Amino acid sequence: MKIIYPGTFDPITNGHINLVERALSLFDGIILAVAVNSKKQTKFSIDERVLLAKSALKKYGPKVQVCQFSGLLIDFAKKEGVKAILRGLRAVSDFEYEFQLAAMNKRLQPNIETLFIAPAEQYAYLSSSLVREISELGGDVSQFVPKEVNSALYRIKAINP
Ligand code: ADP
Numbered sequence: 574m575k576i577i578y579p580g581t582f583d584p585i586t587n588g589h590i591n592l593v594e595r596a597l598s599l600f601d602g603i604i605l606a607v608a609v610n611s612k613k614q615t616k617f618s619i620d621e622r623v624l625l626a627k628s629a630l631k632k633y634g635p636k637v638q639v640c641q642f643s644g645l646l647i648d649f650a651k652k653e654g655v656k657a658i659l660r661g662l663r664a665v666s667d668f669e670y671e672f673q674l675a676a677m678n679k680r681l682q683p684n685i686e687t688l689f690i691a692p693a694e695q696y697a698y699l700s701s702s703l704v705r706e707i708s709e710l711g712g713d714v715s716q717f718v719p720k721e722v723n724s725a726l727y728r729i730k731a732i733n734p
Contacts, residue, residue: 588696
């Protein structure tokens with residue numbers, strides 16, 4: 574059975590990857606679905622977010638697919654024939670939004686379940702937004718992101734110092 578892991582991935586972090594690794598021990602495959610029309614103003618374009626995720630997850634082979642989607646997640650999940658959605662729960666602060674989202678998706682598509690996985694402790698406070706902020710302020714984020722993301726952040730800084 575496959576599970577779909579949706580998100581903005583702006584950019585993908587070691588926390589996202591930890592979740593993928595955990596889910597791989599439970600599911601035959603994972604579709605990491607990068608949202609095109611996210612409500613968020615993103616630092617990386619959709620193509621960059623997909624490329625970075627692909628390159629960071631290459632080591633897991635064909636069990637992990639990366640693709641982009643627009644529109645409603647449940648429609649995309651249905652089209653892919655997937656019955657489960659993966660989301661991460663870090664701190665209590667994630668709970669309210671994630672709970673609302675899961676309940677709404679269940680209403681819209683009762684056959685699809687949302688599963689939550691908590692990351693390893695060292696990733697519990699890691700988020701893409703913190704990574705972007707630290708990097709923009711000149712901090713070193715190499716311990717929080719895969720090496721291709723670290724290089725991409727350096728490249729952006731070199732262009733827009
Ligand atoms: P979204 O805009 O959909 O929240 P994100 O890329 O920020 O997209 O997050 C995608 C999913 O990954 C969310 O469920 C989020 O809670 C989870 N997530 C993000 N960072 C981590 C982390 N460090 N550990 C566990 N889950 C995480």
